[in-house]
Amino acid sequence: MGDDERLSLLKLSLVEGLGPIRVRALLERFGSARGVLTASRDALRSVPGIGPKVAKAIVHHDSEERAQSLLARMSKLGIRMLIEGDREFPDPLAQLPDCPGLMTIRGTIEPADRFAVAIVGSRRATAYGRRMAETLARELASRGLTIVSGLARGIDGVAHRAALDVGGRTIAVLASGLANIYPPEHVELAQAIIERGALLSEAPIDGAPIGQLFPQRNRIISGLSLAIVVVEAAARSGALSTARHALDQNREVLAVPGRVGDPMSEGPNLLLKQGAGLVMGVQDVLDALGPVDLANEQTTATSAVVEAPPGLNGNETKLWESLGQEGMELELLLERTELRASEASVSLLMLEMRGLVRRFAGNRYARVIG
Incomplete structure (x- = not known):
């Protein structure tokens, strides 16, 4: 994200009456914080949750000087902006429907x-x-x-x-x-x-x-x-x-x-x-x-070379072979198997019912062997 867009997002955060859900809706509608700040009042009001008072506040924002002053002060205090999409932004938060699109961090x-x-x-x-x-x-x-x-x-x-x-x-x-x-x-x-x-x-x-x-x-x-x-x-x-x-x-x-x-x-x-x-x-x-190799900070480990149990269909075999005993998040599992979420969900449920796979916190799955 460029500096101009980061500054625009900071300006948007200074508009009274905007919370994370409304900000996300605006960004989805206009594509960028700058797009939100330059939108017309009527266009803003077309976004669910944006009433006339908030639309007026966005159109008449006078936050350029405030934002620049705030950035300078943040720099002096060692406070940084943490924005969704930044490399440092925590992945688990990005999945939330009310994701905090802008936070500050020390x-x-x-x-x-x-x-x-x-x-x-x-x-x-x-x-x-x-x-x-x-x-x-x-x-x-x-x-x-x-x-x-x-x-x-x-x-x-x-x-x-x-x-x-x-x-x-x-x-x-x-x-x-x-x-x-x-x-x-x-x-x-x-x-x-x-x-x-x-x-x-x-x-x-x-x-x-x-x-x-x-x-x-x-x-x-x-x-x-x-x-x-x-x-x-x-x-x-x-x-x-x-x-x-x-x-x-x-x-x-x-x-x-x-x-x-x-x-x-x-x-x-x-x-x-x-x-x-x-x-x-x-x-x-x-x-x-569930089983995660925390000491080595690994999200997954190499799957043991174990033959798949008999009686599995194609999708079930693909999922079972991709999983290790240490656990894998569903998103990564979908990426590795190239299955659609709906297909994987049904097959994982069948594997769970047969006692071959176990589901853990954070939407992770692992093999059950033995």
Whole structure:
């Protein structure tokens, strides 16, 4: 993406009343941010979700000077734009219907960060909750998984610190802007995360952590992750909002059980009652993720030379032979087999029913041998 288009996208982000879904609809209709900014009011209003007030705001945008000033300040603070299509942009987020087309970032996103687990929970964590979050984050990070959370007090902060303590990577997704770290007592933690991961935000760089931004932030936390683990949460909490997003995004939802009657255990216990995966230790999380060679940061491994089971049709044989025991994402599997998604889905289902293939978090599949 050229500098002019990046600047135009930044200008578009400064228009009041535009969220990620509306921005995506506009970009699909006009082809570019510059195209959106130069469109007529009538053309803008033809896009679903764009009313007269927003159309007028786009037509009369006066954000050139603001955008240039903002870019200069971002550069001084070490904040970069992260735009869908950038090499560093996380692939899992790009698949979301409400993909955050423009975020800001401090730190780096690495290929290994696609192997991520979110650990979320209450700001008013108990000693038990802190201990479980710390244990899970330390053991997962030491195995090469990136820990994702929201930099909040309580469980979030414990998870980030535990990952850093073992030299692991961690990503914090903020509801506030990256020039306005919240909570303020986590400024030093945020700096440590920058050095071993990344801070991400969809909010303006000076944005305050207002309530409506937290649910939006939560979809990014779950979207970055293969699975989310809810450690402690009240029955109505942000952690459960993240769990709902995870379900919508086809991510694994896991929960640590708590004491019956404890308000901080109501959330995870409710999730468990509804079918979430039970987490009593790190192996439960690893089992839910499926077989991936995390230590070597590999998404796939060379398939073992094993003869296909008898009785498979052509598509089933092609899929089985392309899969290894370590797991492969559906998108890559389709690319390797050159099958249509509809064909592959039917054949994979038949293979699952025969116990020859198993499906894991993140829409990955692996052979079952023996």
